[in-house]
Amino acid sequence: MDNTTPEPKSLLIEKQNKYSHNERQLEYYYKNKENMRKQQNKYKKTDRGRKNNRISRWRRSGLILQSDETYESIYKIVDECELCMNCGSEFSDKGLFRKCMDHDHETGFFRAVLCCRCNLWDPQYRKEISKIKCPKQKNPKNLMVANKDIIA
Secondary structure (H helix, E strand, O other): OOOOOOOOOOHHHHHHHHHHHHHHHHHHHHHHHHHHHHHHHHHOOOOHHHHHHHHHHHHOOOOOOOOOHHHHEEEEEEHHEEOOOOOOEEEOHHHHHHEEEEEEOOOEEEEEEEHHHHHOOHHHHHHHHOOOOOEEEEEEEHOOOOOOOOOO
């Protein structure tokens, strides 16, 4: 005799519904792939889409929050800073002078807002970057960086 018990009808129906649901999802995706991509690209161009996309990239790149930080607070700092915290150059939309969020790869903590040129610069110099304040920041004491004792 076979010791296995047959599956109850409810489980069989549930499996069939799940399978047909996945098929319907795939079918919908293939029918509407272009429209879905257009909607995603349109969303990415909105302020909310840019913010969510940037925060998502930060999470993937290893940004770790300290106890008093939020992704929104770091985003606000990055968004409001108009000059590189290292060289003082004005940011551009493309090229070496676009904004980069610099973080410590060992701890994962946010350090500064730099242009790409400074972010790719000598790693030994990065220890000094935390001491630099954003020149256009109205109140540098509100700037949140990884080392709290640096800003006086």
